[in-house]
Amino acid sequence: MPETAPTVGFVSLGCPKALTDSELILTQLAAEGYRTSKTYEGADLVIVNTCGFIDAAVQESLDTIGEALAANGKVIVTGCLGAKPATDGGEGAGTLVQQVHPKVLAVTGPHATQEVMDAVHRHVPKPHDPFVDLVPAAGIKLTPRHYAYLKISEGCNHRCTFCIIPSMRGDLVSRPMGDVLGEARALFESGVKELLVVSQDTSAYGVDLKYRTGFWDGKPVKTRLFELCEQLGDLAEAHGAWVRLHYVYPYPHVDEILPLMASGRILPYLDVPFQHAHPDVLRRMKRPASGERNLERLQRWREICPQIVVRSTFIAGFPGETEAEFEHLLDFLREARIDRAGCFAYSPVEGATANDLPGALPAEEREARRVRFMAVAEEVSAAKLQQRIGAEMQVLVDSAPALGRRGGVGRSYADAPEIDGTVRLLPPEKASKTLKVGEFTRARIVAAEGHDLVGVPF
Secondary structure, eight states, X not given: OOTTOOEEEEEEOSOHHHHHHHHHHHHHHHHTTOEEXXXXXXXXXXXXXXXXXXXXXXXXXXHHHHHHHHHTSOEEEEEGGGGSBOTTOSTTOOBHHHHXXXXXXXXXXXXOHHHHHHHHHHHSOOSSOOOGGGSOTTOOOSSOTTEEEEEOEEOOSOOOTTOOHHHHHOSOEEOOHHHHHHHHHXXXXXXXXXXXXXXXXXXXXXXXXXXXXXXXXXXXXXSSHHHHHHHHHHHHHHTTOEEEEOSOOOOGGGGGGHHHHHTTSSOSEEEOOOBOOOHHHHHHHTOSSOHHHHHHHHHHHHHHOTTOEEEEEEEESOTTOOHXXXXXXXXXXXXXXXXXXXXXEOOOOTTOGGGXXXXXXXXXXXXXXXXXXXXXXXXXXXXXXXXXXXXXXEEEEEEOGGGGTTOEEEEOTTOOTTTSOOEEEXXXXXXXXOOOTTSEEEEEEEEEETTEEEEEEO
């Protein structure tokens, strides 16, 4: 690539689904000969991929755009915040980003690679036409080499009252089965040892296509979550890799995947966004399942796959939530024995219909309930981690200074990167034993520390 190639600064904010959008843009930039940078200074322009889900994320995005404008002056904005309309209302008022930062060069919504590239071309002409051999087959990734996110669909058909994502990302649009599996194979062939499947609603994959038959390696494959997991499991097995599922709603057909987990083809791990447990709160949220059915489903999953780990997220202090309803949530947490639970104090996101519900709680009470929730969640999690002591577990190594002779850090099947715990690896018992980032090791668990485990590699 010539030294004179223009440079594009890039900042990616938000969730893994936004990260995959960033990776698509970076891949296209590389294919067209642009250089990319994590800094503003010296770049010909800056792209900021934003998040607009909750107020704190909106403010972080606006602040980042402001910093990029101050440091560079030429900024293109994309992502969920880019789809948020201006607060001064009226047709033609533009976006919130343009209202706050009128000097940005262009604003697009999420999943808009071509619109972003069109804006880049207007302000920094591309060095040459793209050639496939300029970039790796797996594209440009923002994660470490040994794990990657695979987005299987865009948008969501639910209309949860606390969420504005469908207004920004639209209804569910599933990617063709062949495209998904082709990307997965390229990622495994590039050295990825953990593939994290993401979408807004992973369980609904293929619903919009009426589960039509696609093709993969010349064979017909139904566009449905079970068939996708079967194929991903085969690909992962051939490369000695993991497949982890995120954002799985507890629909009945998810039961079909549990035997794949029990047999080791898919990690026995499910990220299930329950959000609450009381039926009345769930109805106000317009969630697709009741707390009672969720308990039954969890019991069924554990019968099929006893080693399954379930993580989830919840909202405390939702409008109208009574003390009794909140206590019901705490009881659910104890009975459900959620391995990993996170909690947000309800945030009144602009544009969410929940803001119009009666019974809004003071911010102090919302935060107090979040703290109470996390205290129970940590009790449950700590008790489950104690049960791991003495077990031998496979660990994917994330960090190993000096080839791990002084130890390192890794994750078991129970730990998704950046959101769950880790396994702190002590120096190996054998002097000849070494650790390498992106490879697996066996470890004997000897202790639990907070959300983490401690293990000795062998």
